[in-house]
Amino acid sequence: MTKLFSMLALASLSWASGHPFVAWEQYEKQVRDQTLPKDSLKARFPAVYGALQANHFGPNPASIDSPWVFPLAGYSITSVGKGGFKPGIYYGGSSIKGYDFFDGNLHGGHPAYDIFIRDDNRDGRDDRDGKRVNVLAPTSLIVLSRQDSWKPGSQLRGGKYLWALAPQYQLLLYFAHLDSVISSPGDTLRASQVLGTVGRTGKNAQAKRSPTHLHLMVLRVENQIPVPFDYFRLLPR
Numbered sequence: 233m234t235k236l237f238s239m240l241a242l243a244s245l246s247w248a249s250g251h252p253f254v255a256w257e258q259y260e261k262q263v264r265d266q267t268l269p270k271d272s273l274k275a276r277f278p279a280v281y282g283a284l285q286a287n288h289f290g291p292n293p294a295s296i297d298s299p300w301v302f303p304l305a306g307y308s309i310t311s312v313g314k315g316g317f318k319p320g321i322y323y324g325g326s327s328i329k330g331y332d333f334f335d336g337n338l339h340g341g342h343p344a345y346d347i348f349i350r351d352d353n354r355d356g357r358d359d360r361d362g363k364r365v366n367v368l369a370p371t372s373l374i375v376l377s378r379q380d381s382w383k384p385g386s387q388l389r390g391g392k393y394l395w396a397l398a399p400q401y402q403l404l405l406y407f408a409h410l411d412s413v414i415s416s417p418g419d420t421l422r423a424s425q426v427l428g429t430v431g432r433t434g435k436n437a438q439a440k441r442s443p444t445h446l447h448l449m450v451l452r453v454e455n456q457i458p459v460p461f462d463y464f465r466l467l468p469r
């Protein structure tokens with residue numbers, strides 16, 4: 233009995249430490265915080281991503297042709313910041329020009345769209361009804377990792393955020409500045425399921441000057457490197 237129990241305990245321990253989601257979460261935070269040299273982080277990406285792929289991908293990704301669900305409940309394409317997708321620029325006080333996933337929290341560029349809610353008083357709530365705005369899965373997703381704690385004054389640019397995988401397209405999605413993260417690593421979400429709420433968390437997003445928005449970045453894995461993907465044409469009109 234004791235032996236069986238310890239075997240079970242060992243089995244669940246190795247599941248926890250060896251599971252691809254756990255490995256991804258550790259890795260994504262090492263990249264974010266630059267706790268290892270950039271080259272070694274870059275060298276590890278194929279293994280970490282490959283383990284996710286082995287669990288969930290078929291051999292061939294689907295072609296990206298079907299439209300997405302709009303990622304903010306009660307909003308539409310007119311709330312998307314014009315010209316938001318600029319991977320090549322200086323941005324956000326970073327001294328680095330252009331986006332590179334492996335620069336983590338120091339990254340340059342703005343390879344994303346900001347989607348704004350109606351919030352003139354900057355309280356993080358929709359001015360129309362005083363409620364939080366739900367963030368929806370734009371397509372079928374598997375939740376990979378999240379940051380669900382954040383304090384004002386933190387240097388973390390994303391604030392509370394969530395990483396997810398769209399296995400059918402080999403896309404990584406990053407939802408940032410959330411007020412709350414509602415889903416957990418390993419969750420499978422259908423398009424239009426709620427994954428969190430819009431907030432004002434993050435080094436710059438918390439500032440009064442910043443209009444309340446969702447920062448949604450999508451990366452496509454090409455040649456074992458995650459590169460910015462312009463998803464604007466997939467948003468419903």
Ligand SMILES: [Zn+2]
Nearest residue numbers: 344345346447
């Ligand atoms: Zn942004």
